[in-house]
Amino acid sequence: MRKTLFTASALALALAAPFAQAFEAGDIIVRAGAITVDPHEDSSDVKVGGAAQGGTGATLNSDTQLGLNFAYMVTDKVGVELLAATPFSHDVGTKGLGGLKLGELKHLPPTLSVIYYPMEKTSAFQPYVGAGINYTWFFDDKLTSEAENSALQLRGLDMKDSWGLAAQVGMDYMLTDNLMLNAQVRYIDIDTTGTTYSEAADAKIKVDVDVDPFVYMVGLGYKF
Template sequence: MRKTLLTASLLAAAIAAPAAQAFEAGDIIVRAGAITVDPRESSSKIFTEATNDLPGTNATLDSDTQLGLNFAYMITDKVGIELLAATPFSHSVGIKGMPLNLDGKLGDIKHLPPTVSAVFYPLDSKSAFQPYVGLGINYTTFFNEKLTDQRKAQGFSNLNLDDSWGLAAQVGMDYMLTDNLMLNAQVRYIDIETHATADSAFGKVKVDVDVDPMVYMVGLGYKF
């Protein structure tokens, strides 16, 4: 009898208690986790002043994982503004198809891709599972471009990559673990294009690169 009364009391309390709301206007959300930038690069042929465009040549970039940060402000219960930030990403830059055994790693660069997006949550705010979509603008700044010692010995110098503006799109989800703590996962596509130059024994070297990475992040968030 006691168990029955206790169970009935708990059920009644659960029914009577107001349902927790995932997000509402005015909420501030902070997320942190591992974020990977995975370039899906394509490039023009590598141009040198001595040879013009070199057939079969292209530039390459590898992927990198850093600490990702999201800051969001909910304008309404379903619409928010979000800023993506991260610690600086590091990538190795390579060249392929070059004559005279010049293929391989050219140097290392760093970049930051801050992105501002509008995000939309379609489900009822009382749902613990909150998928969302977003669209925004990205600014990527490249810095700390360094050639390898081998490339410097081969006569290369002054590696430089131009900054980039482009669109960004994302899908993601939050799962509310408590009223404030959430699990987050998100995938983005970012339009990043850069013009890379370097000096060499062949004169100025130039290549246009569409970096166009997929960006993956998994982490935790907290609602204030």
């Protein structure tokens, strides 16, 4: 008897899911989950007083934070979405400089996108694509004590903010008329310049970095 009831319940859920209504014009969608920024950086040589030091460069590590999405459906298939998150923290390393850990930084990468859902709203599975613009604000840039006490005697660190394009693919799966599972992947064009000063060389030190991260997010969403 229990097995029959379990089978009937599972069948009811399976049949109900495809009939969960997806999105309509005027809907507001809020998503939250774990978001990871994974830099795929391409760095220039470090320049000391304008002279490039061959075989050198900068590196950045990955970080995971709380990600937030807010979307408004303009039509049943087209929406406008804002990506937000708690601040990301990255270690700034070097190559060709004895593995010197240069510093630490934080950033916020708000991204505004237009998203498009190709499936009919009667489908529980809702893949989508999107494209938009990103602004990355770097703050709390600071050198490590290792960098300050190195032979270069570095002083101060500044990272330039960035504007760039962003693209994404994602999917929602409607668990109910309002609750959904979400997964998304983005590529964001982030370019920055790091600047510090060497007392030992009496010169400004600069490095250009194309951060260009892939951004991964998995979480839950709710439609209002």
